[in-house]
Amino acid sequence: MRRPPRDNAESLRRITRRAMILGGAQAAFVGVLGLRMRFMQVDQADQFRLLAEENRIKIRLIPPARGRIFDRNGAVVAENVPSYRITMVREEVGDIDEVISRLARLVELDPDELERARRDLEELRGDTPVTVADRVSWGDISRVAVNTPALPGITPEVGLSRRYPQGTDYAHVIGYVGPVSDRDLEQIDAPDQLLLIPRFQIGKIGLEAQRENLLRGKAGNKRVEVNASGRIMRELDRQEGQAGSDLQITIDNALQSYTHARLAEESAAAVVIDCETGDLLACTSSPSYDPNLFVRGISVTEYKALLDNKYRPLPNKAVQGIYPPGSTFKMVTALAALEDGQIDPAETVYCPGHLEVSGRRFHCWKRAGHGNVDLHRSLRESCDIYYYELALRTGIEKISAMARRLGLGVQHDLPMTSVAAGLAPTKDWKLINKGNDWVIGDSVNAAIGQGFVLSSPLQLAVMTARLATNRQVAPRLIKSIDGVEQPTGHGEDLGLNENILREVRKAMFAVSNNRRGTAYSSRIIEDAFRMAGKTGTSQVRNITAAERARGVTRNSDLPWERRDHALFVNFAPFDAPKVAVAVVVEHGGGGSTAAAPIARDITLQALYGEDPPLTAYPAKDRGRIKTQQEQLRRARPSQDGSGSDRA
Incomplete structure (x- = not known):
């Protein structure tokens, strides 16, 4: 049946309207797409080019x-x-x-x-x-x-x-x-x-x-x-x-350079500490090496030469080396006995040149003995028998406790490699580490800084600074970080009896300033800078009874590696301590002859801030010191930052 014309016209209008809507939507979509494409291809072209090439x-x-x-x-x-x-x-x-x-x-x-x-x-x-x-x-x-x-x-x-x-x-x-x-x-x-x-x-x-x-x-x-x-x-x-x-x-460049030059001919170490702040003013190990060689990789030949050097230039002897402290330890033994009431400074001990302990003879360095000695004379002339007696009365536990109190046998907190703790031995330490009981002879040996006792030059300098100040002076190496000052090592009160400590200091003063003192030849003449010190000599070999009978062989007649270590510690000025110094000369022979002159020269350099006047030295030494100063000035690089138990 044919649809009426009116119906056909209505259908045509609907189709046309739908087509227009659909066409409009399509045109709008194409337009939006075109605009988006233009935005991405033109406006953001650089960004998407980089994204497309991300692998590049x-x-x-x-x-x-x-x-x-x-x-x-x-x-x-x-x-x-x-x-x-x-x-x-x-x-x-x-x-x-x-x-x-x-x-x-x-x-x-x-x-x-x-x-x-x-x-x-x-x-x-x-x-x-x-x-x-x-x-x-x-x-x-x-x-x-x-x-x-x-x-x-x-x-x-x-x-x-x-x-x-x-x-x-x-x-x-x-x-x-x-x-x-x-x-x-x-x-x-x-x-x-x-x-x-x-x-x-x-x-x-x-x-x-x-x-x-x-x-x-x-x-x-x-x-x-x-x-x-x-x-x-x-x-x-x-x-x-x-x-x-x-x-x-904290190191002073000029003092460090001088100290290094002064030690140049020795296998040795020296440490200088500011008594007020604990600052390390110099910390030197000799011989040394050029660190610039290691920056890009040292050659096999150069490294082998360093390893084969018998004076061991690679280890830092100042903080890493540990040595028997010898007679420099005697102040520790004295303070332990005095604080414990075992003896008073005026009491005397008779020294015949040896002491029998448990069937063994312990000798004094002076074969004929010192006779009657008190605290002052025992330190001044470094009598061993006096300290053997103190060890028998006081015992190793109290002696070692005093050593740690003064900074020995402890590892000081410094940003340096292999800082040694040293050793202040006790009965338990020997039982655990040696498997044997402590015997009285061990205490006698320890009393004069021999036997198991070990210390580093750094520890000896700290000990001396604490003796000088009666404070827990702690060594400091970093002064500031990005300009921010770091805490000092001034330290709290050590708590030692000041009267007793004063007597020990007076005896140390006599070591350097009394004609019978073991370091008298290395004294400082300038009154304002006079020092108090203690010499030390530590054995590295056993002396047999046969050798003692015929006479102990002189160090100068022994091979270098069998000679005694030489030590010296001091603080100055005596009345108002500014610096404490410790020097150890490996196989140097005697503390009074090898270590004390070096320590005296370093002390004067630290106090004056430059080469001291010759009047600060004994008259007989001034000619030699003048020549020495001239040689050391030539040996030192420019300071503008551009230079490559006998005493």
Whole structure:
């Protein structure tokens, strides 16, 4: 049946309306799509181009500048200097051998360094920059920069390297840095990404190692765009890192240099402490070495020469070396007995030259003996029998307790490598460590700083500072961090009886200023700077009965390694102590002849702040001292920061 014309017209209107709506919707959609496409293709073209090429955007770490180290007066002792190097990134190179061959035509490549680089390129992640040429010249850098289109993955860089301008003077205090090793990484639980950069330098020993986290700083980073051949096209953005903290240490550069020069001919150590603050003004171990040799890797020949040197230049004898303190320990024994009421300063002990204890004869250094001696004379002339007697009365427990109270037998908190604890032995210590009971002879030996007693030059200096002040003076090495002053080692009251301590100090004064004192020949003439001290000689060999019968062999007639160690401790000025000094000369023979003159010279240098006037010395020594001062001035680098039990 045919539909009426009216119905057909209505249907046509509906179809037309739907078509218009659909067409309008399609047109709107196309319009929106077009606008969106224009926005993305025109307005955001740069952003999406980078996103599309994300595999060509590389993120590189920017190593921070290592913190510098200054002496107490602001002289630089560890700094950073520009270092030019050439790096390679494996995944950007393509044919490694071909690129290295091209590079070798422009720059002289060290075979050993190149071998290390090849090993790193194989073992490390492909995006890690590996140094293939280090410490190259500016001319080398320029030639490589000009030829970078032909050297994909090769980048000339300017970095920073560590330098120690004072050379050997600070080797044992500051230490040195060196490339990160596998052993370094094994000792760190979660290594900083900086440490994974080949040949990144970290502290190996000394202050550089002990305060690595402060000195290293925080890494920055940069995003760079590279082309298909690996060449860097541009730097997209950069976030700078945070430089390491600058440290100021307590060491006085001039005094450290002088002390090192004064010890130059000896296997020895010396420590100078400020009695007020505990500041280490000098801390020297001799002989020393140039830490700059280790920064880039010391040669096998040079390292073997250091290892084979019988004077042992590598260990820090000042804090790491431990020695029987000899007669310098006698103040400890005296104070333990006096504080315990076992004796008073005026009481005398008879010295016939030996003492029988449990069937064994213990000798005094003076074969004929000293006769009747009291506290003053026993210290002044270093009589051994007096202290044997004190040990029998007092016992090892109280003597060792006094030693620890004065800073011996404890590990002092210093940011240096292998700071020794020394040993103030007890009965329990011997039972646990030796498997034997303590015997009375052990106490007799300990009374004069022999037997099991061991101490470092640092500990002896701390002991002397505490004797001088009656305070718990503690050694301090770091003066400030980024300009912020650190706590001093002034210390609380030690609690010793001041009257008793005064008597011990007077006896130490007599050691250096009484004609019969064991250090009289090394006295200070200047009244304002007179010192109180104590000599010491510690045996390193056993003396047999047969040798004693025919006469003890003189040290000068023995091989060097069998001679006694020489020691001396002192503080000055006597009436108002400013510095305490300890000197140990390995196998030096006698404390009065080998160690005391060195300690006296160092003390005067510390008090005057420069070469002291000749009038401060005994008249008979002034000619020799004048010549010595002239020689030492020539031996010392410039101070502008640019210079490489007998007593």
